[in-house]
Amino acid sequence: MPVRFMVNGSPVELSLDPRTTLLDALREHLHLTGTKKGCDHGQCGACTVIVNGARINACLSLALQHEGDIVTTIEGLGTPEALHPMQAAFVAHDAYQCGYCTPGQICSAVAVLDEIASDIPSHVQSDLSRAAEATPDELRERMSGNICRCGAYSNLAEAMAAVAGGGR
Incomplete structure (x- = not known):
């Protein structure tokens, strides 16, 4: 078809x-x-x-x-010559180990920050009348559907927080 x-x-x-x-x-x-x-x-x-x-x-x-x-x-x-800010943050924060799950993690992380910017609530948001914030707990909850068998979660959260805060 x-x-x-x-x-x-x-x-x-x-x-x-x-x-x-x-x-x-x-x-x-x-x-x-x-x-x-x-x-x-x-x-x-x-x-x-x-x-x-x-x-x-x-x-x-x-x-x-x-x-x-x-x-x-x-x-x-992004491209190797012009990385997306999230790709650059993953590199800067060593947010990958073997790299197998990294593409899915990066796509998810980009969409997570867009969700937060669009005030789409999550399951850990206690007050739905307030805008979502990119807190560590919020980022972890929203990324819970992406598994990294190598355990690079703390670095991944740091990379996401850097992009959410405008840093690298």
Whole structure:
């Protein structure tokens, strides 16, 4: 079946088996291998991408569901010559170990800060009448769907806090 969407700012048209996940469309059909296949059950977050400004697990979503959507992968955030601020912060704060989960972590972190900036509440926000803040607890809660088996969580939180505060 045909599907059309924007991927990293470029229009894409594919003909896919209806059972093809967004993850497999990105990796196998578009050769965007930065998005990783971890658990293939939506539990680890390695496949996190940004669709229409929201983070999703690409392994749980069929590609055909994204007709007309705007998809951003790690490849669309920055380049080696011009890193996205979150990518630069991950490097500066050693917020990665083996690097396998890092693309999903970075996509999720970018979307988390956008959620907070848009006043989208989370489960740890005690007062929904106040705007969300990028506190360590808030950042940790919102990132809880991304697992790092190497345990780089403290550095990841520092990187996110640096970007949230405008620093590097």
